Amino acid sequence: MFKIKKQLFIGVDFGTAVTKIYLQEAGIVEEIPTVIALNRRTRGVLAIGEEAKKMIGRNPMNIDVVRPVLKGVVVHFDEALIFLESILDRLKREYLSLLGVKLIIGIPLDLTEVQKKGVIDVGLGSGAKEVYLIEEPIAAALGANLDIEEAKGILIVDIGGGTTDIALISLGGVVLGKSIRIGGDTFNEAIINYLKSKFGLLIGEGQAEEAKIKIGSIVNNRGEHFLVKGRDILTGLPKELHFTSQHLRESIAEHLEEISGVLKDIVNLAPPDLLSDISQYGVYLAGGGSLIHGLNNFLEREIRLKINLIDDPRYAVVRGLGKVLEDINHYRKYLINV
Ligand SMILES: Nc1ncnc2c1ncn2[C@@H]1O[C@H](COP(=O)(O)OP(=O)(O)OP(=O)(O)O)[C@@H](O)[C@H]1O
Ligand SMILES: [Mg+2]
Structure with a gap:
């Protein structure tokens, strides 16, 4: 019907x-x-x-x-x-x-x-x-229930699959913005490269994404692991590894530093009044890439600003x-x- x-x-x-x-x-x-x-x-x-x-x-x-x-x-x-x-x-x-x-x-x-x-x-x-x-x-800011029409600076970071978009919004417009080509899918590629170079283990994109989501944290989570299955690049034979939060952290560290570097640049360029708003209210984190536990604390330490996680950030x-x-x-x- x-x-x-x-x-x-x-x-x-x-x-x-x-x-x-x-x-x-x-x-x-x-x-x-x-x-x-x-x-x-x-x-x-x-x-x-x-x-x-x-x-x-x-x-x-x-x-x-x-x-x-x-x-x-x-x-x-x-x-x-x-x-x-x-x-x-x-x-x-x-x-x-x-x-x-x-x-x-x-x-x-x-x-x-x-x-x-x-x-x-x-x-x-x-x-x-x-x-x-x-x-x-x-x-994204509207979806996070933020009032974008106020004369108040809102710094929003959307870590998606393919990009991280950083935007400083005030009075309904984007004051400063930057898009970098890093996101959750880049994290998957980073996991593949890390396992290849560090352990000589070749895995596919699907396995990398599954490992990332199952481990889901860059903070030590008490020996929890996910068994990744791939191929030994030297022998060509099947090989397995217990993937942990430490592996995830080491795989994506470089990308997280890049994101925090660009965030710092935007913060440095922010007009003083908007900067004082950001200092007071913090930064808002959206996008599926932000679902990795501990990522907010990492950014908080790097840029010394409060990071707010948006509910259901992917949506x-x-x-x-x-x-x-x-x-x-x-x-x-x-x-x-x-
Ligand atoms: N629980 C989770 N933990 C970690 N990463 C996750 C989780 N759930 C989804 N992701 C990752 O989030 C990404 C997708 O997020 P999102 O839907 O925000 O991106 P997108 O809108 O498709 O991409 P973009 O905005 O870059 O065009 C994928 O890379 C996926 O692996
Ligand atoms: Mg998106």
Whole structure:
């Protein structure tokens, strides 16, 4: 049975790792890995989301597994379009909309006009009648229930899958911002490289992510370990290792230092009044990459500012998109014109 809606007003957080979807008056309705598997020859779609993600590193020659968003930016337009279209089709099967689909899509800071236009085209190509863009840090701050309209500095850090976006917001705008190409997926790569160079053990991306999430902490957690299984690079034979929080800490230390270095730069550049706000209220941490236990304390020690963890940090951006589309008249001013 169809549910009838005047229009489908949808928020799309096109993440490097996971796409999250908010539907007006329904909330967050989808969370799907941004991965698509295609037949190499015919380009026919074989799998989307979780099923396609499982194929990474396991695909035969005739299957292409594509991640349409790289480091926060849509790079494979055709695949991004098919991906979004399939999500919208699913929603259209559930809801009959009289006026069609309207989208608000989150974009990282510093996109070029061409890149913004590309995102709009993906939205329109996937079947939407209207497409609006909004900067992700603004959405993340709204999703964290912060009052971005006050004359008060808010420093928000979104450690996603492919990027870490750092933005200083005041009076509804981004005063200073920087996006660096480090995120949870970079941590996975770091784990792979660490095990290879330190133990001569070769593991795949899936194992690395599982180890990271299962251990989930850079603080010593009483001998807890996760058994990673891979191959000995010298003998080519199977090899196992008990992966621990210490391994995780050593693997990603360099990246955490880089994040804290950029945070320090932003803090150094902050106008004095905003800096005093940050000192008083601290920094807000969003994004799935921030779910590693102890990461906040590490940053706190490095930058000597309080770090606040946002609830359900992976959904901060999409919750913000939801807030905007539920009260579009109020929040229209934050939408970007292309
Ligand atoms: N419990 C967890 N512990 C550690 N890392 C996690 C956990 N859950 C998810 N992650 C990591 O969070 C990342 C995804 O986070 P998020 O959904 O915020 O990214 P994204 O929005 O897809 O990426 P981006 O914003 O960079 O485009 C992945 O790298 C994933 O491995
Ligand atoms: Mg994100």
